[in-house]
Amino acid sequence: MRSNWVQTVRLEPPSLNDNTADTERLLSSLKTRLNSDHIHIDISLQRTLPDILRQHHYHVSCVLFKDRNRWLLAGVAGAEKNDPMAGLAVDLGTTSVAVRLIDLVSGDVMGEYSFDNPQIDVGPDILTRIHYADQKGGLEHLNRQIIDGLNQAISILCRKCDIRPIHIYLSAVAGNTAMTHLFLKLSPRWIIREPYIPVVNYPGAISAEDLGMNINQHAKVFMFPNVGSYFGGDLIAGILFSGLARKEETAILVDVGTNAEVVLGNNKWLIACAGAAGPALEGGVTKMGMMAGPGVIDSIVISGPDKRFDIHTIDDQPPKGICGSGLIDLASQLFLHGIIDIRGKFKVSDGISRIKFKNKDDMMHLIVVPADESATGEDLTISQADIDSLARSKAAMYTILETITTSVGIDMRQISDFFVAGTFGVFIKPKSAVSIGMMPDLPSENFKPLGNSSLGGATMILQSQECADQISDIRDKITYMELNVNQEFMNRFSAAKFFPHTDRSLFPSVKI
Secondary structure, X not given: OOOOOEEEEEOOOOEOOEOOOHHHHXXXXXXXXXXXXOEEOOHHHHHHHHHHHHHOOOEEEEEEEEEOOEEEEEEEEEOOXXXXXXXXXXXXXXXXXXXEEEEOOOOOEEEEEEEEOHHHHOOOOHHHHHHHHOOOOHHHHHHHHHHHHHHHHHHHHHHHHOOOHHHEEEEEEEEOHHHHHHHXXXXXXHHOOOOOOOOOOOOEEEEHHHHOOOXXXXXXEEEXXXXXXXXXXXXXXXXXXXXXXXXXXXXXXXEEOOOEEEXXXXXXXXXXXXXXXXXXXXXXXXOOEOOOOOOEEEEEEEEOOOOEEEEEEHHHOOOOEEOHHHHHHHHHHHHHXXXXXXXXXXXXXXXXXXXXXXXXXXXXXXXXXXXXXXXXXXXXXXXXXXXHHHHHHHHHHHHHHHHHHHOOOOOHHHOOOEEEEHHHHHHOOHHHHHHOOOOOOOOHHHEEEEEOHHHHHHHHHHHOHHHHHHHHHHHHHEEEOOHHHOXXXXXXXXXXXXXXXXXXXXXXXXXX
8 A cells, every 4th residue: 555645846946036935835836736725834844944955956755644624744855865754553552552663655564563551550440540640740650651661662663674763754643532641641530520521532633742752853643533531542543444434334343452342333324332341351350361462371162071171372382361262262162061051150060070160269160271281380260250250241242232233223133244353353253252142143254353453543544645534534423322321231231141142042053
C-alpha cells in the first residue's frame, strides 16, 4: 500500500519579479496539489522554512496529515536526500504498549516493538490509575511514565530500523478513553463519575513537541477519537482495521480485555456496547490464570478412556498458568466429557478418577497439571468457584451479544463475519467458545481473528489518506447502547449461565 502523506514539490525560486514569501510560495503549490485551501503550517516550521528551501533549491518533500477538513504540514526536507520519512503507529494498551514504524513513502512496515505499560507500577487496572491521578502530582507522574516509556521504545525501534527519531514525522495513537487522557495529561476524574464525561472526545492531531515525544519537533500526532467514557479510540481503530464499517452485510466485532466491547453493524449503521465479561478471561478466574506468554497453557484436549489432559503451552515451555483461550478450552472439554454438568458443577463419579481432584479450603479442585509437571512446582488447579466465575463471565459475553443483536432485530446466526480482536482472538478456538455457550453457534469460518486491531488501525492511518478520512464517519455513525438500563439483560444472563444455555436449540452443533 503506497502512502500519500508525502508530497514532493519543485517551486519556482523567488526573484525581483516574483517576491512571493516563502511560506505562501509553498502553500500555493500544496493547495494546487491537494485541491484544498485549508493547509496550516506551524510558526515553528515557518522559522526553518527559508533555510530548507534555499538549501535544497526549492525542491522539497513535504509530510502532510489531514485532520478532518484541514491539512497540516508536519515536516519539510530536501527531495533529493535519502533520509527516510517515517510514521509511528501506537497501540496504547492498559497492560502493554505496541509500536510500529511505517515508511510514509511506500507504506511498508519497517519494524515493531512492544513493552509493558510502566503505569502498571501504580495499578494494573485503569480504575486504580484514575484514582491515583486525583492525588497531588498523580496525573503528572502517570503521564511522565507513559511518555518516557514510549520515548525509550522509539529509541530502541529506531536503532533496530537504522533510522533516527528525527525522521519520524507522523504518529497515530489508539487507546481507550482513560489511557488517551493520561497520555495527553488530561484529568480522567469525570470519566468514572456520573454523568461520565471525558475532557475531550476528538483530540485530533497534536504537536509531538507539546506531548514530549522525542520525534521530529514538527511532527503531528493523531489521537483516535473516543465515543464516550467506555468506548475509546482503540475500538475506532479496530473498526477501521476490520473493515466492519465498509461491509454491506451485518457483522460483529468483539474485543475482550478488561471489559468485553462489542460493535455490530455495516456500512450504514453501527451500534456498540461494553460489559464486564473480560476479567474472568484475563487471569481473573483462577489462581493459575494469567495473560498469554511463554509457558502459559493456551490449549487443552481431554482424550482416551482415562480422560488424559493433553496440554499445549506457548513456546512449548513447562506449564506455569493458563490464559483465556486455554481456560475456555478447559471448560469446553470438561463439559463435553461429562466432568462438569450443565450447571457447571463438578461430577466426581461416572468413571472419573478421584485422583484428579483434591479438596482444598473446603472446596473441590480439579488438578489440571500435577506439581511434578508444572513450572511452579505446585499443582495447577481449577476450583468449583473458578468454574462458577467462568460461567458468569461466559454468560455475560453471550448476553451482551444477544442483547445488542436483538435490539436491532437480528438473529446472531445471521451474522456474516464475527471478528475477534486482540491476543484473545488469535488463540481462542471458536468451537470451544461455542461449546460452552460463550459465542453464537456459527460456522467456524465465520470467526475471523484480527490480532492487534488497535495497532492495525493506527498503521492504516499512516498508510492511507482514505483511511484517515473514514475516522470521523465511523465515530459519528456509532450509537452507544447502555446495558445498565437494559431490562432484559438480567433475564438473558440467568439463562446463559448454563452450559451451553438453557435453550439448547441455540447451539445445535454442541453434542454431549
